[in-house]
Amino acid sequence: METQIKTHYNYPEIINKLEAKGIELYGNHFKIQEADYPIVYKLIAYFLKDEPTCFQYNINLNKGLLLSGPIGCGKTSLMNLMKYLAQTENKFSVKPCRDISFEFIQDGYEVIHRYSKGKLYQAEPRTYCFDDLGTENNIKYFGNECNVMAEIILSRYDLFISKKLLTHITTNLSATEIEKNYGNRVRSRLRDMVNLIAFEKSAQDKR
Template sequence: MENEIKSHYSYTEVINWLQAKGVELYGNHFKIVETDYPIVYKLIAYSLRDEPTCFQYGINLNKGILLSGPIGCGKTSLMNLMKYLTPTEYKFSVKPCRDISFEFIQDGYQIIHKYSIGKLYQSEPRTYCFDDLGTENNLKYFGNECNVMAEILLSRYDLFISKKLKTHITTNLSATEIETHYGNRVRSRLREMVNLIAYDKSTLDKR
């Protein structure tokens, strides 16, 4: 695979560096396994903004990333590692969807504003990676049920169109399950907003 990549970056060296960084962050059991290299290469190409390689993989640098795969395959740790490769102006924060849903219970609708429009007192919208989409539940705030993540994603879509704001997502849901949970509007907006990078369904749980 590596020798097929026509790039001025050495992807083998980058993977070695990420492996070392992973051990530093997560402990000695952390390992980037070879069967995951096709996924990792795509994430590296995107994070380094390596245009020729992204073109080879059909990855659009103007969109975000939707990394989908079974539970325990290492999506979150990989996205956390990619933050270290990403140039400053493309840095992002990883935010678990469950945490957002708990914030919503506490603070209500301003949470949707916070994760879509940006900080309440800061006009610059932020790039987020919403981690584990689908683990949060529909929540009630003063008796009103709200699909918090659907609202946030729809708002961010408007900002994607108007300000090129990127959104990254990790999920173990399939496209069909995303539609079931969040509706077909969200699914069709996501098609425009993100590059889908998917693990094989048979990928083993690494936990």
């Protein structure tokens, strides 16, 4: 971490704790690579709401996160670890986009409502991390094709504006690919909704 960033949190100690949790969840081979520390520091700063550090990283705490990077660089496991750092009001669930597309085949358009406004018995919509955006396909339900994740993101954007609802996303798509898959409207809404944190294209495959 750059020495000029002053914070009362001990980031190396937090990384050690996250690594211990990672070993517990994923096995003894789990390690947070030193090359990834710049990314991990940004995630830690965001989920601990470390305002001075977020300010220096140009991270807006009122927006969600879009964590992008090549396949196998560790995006999903890092977001799963961040659940243990997130403060109560910042808690979120990780949901694979492919699972959502399978739910859509089963339950239809109600699924869009489920992941935006929430289930009927839920008082408030929930914060989700939609994992691996781009791995789901356009799905047909009774012959109607629907870009499920595009619809969910657009619905959540309205809730972001009206209720400050946060959305996190992991993806290996570039901004251009997001636009190609989901349209210009989704790309422009995401600019408003999320901070982009990106691994280098050369990031090592850890699988």
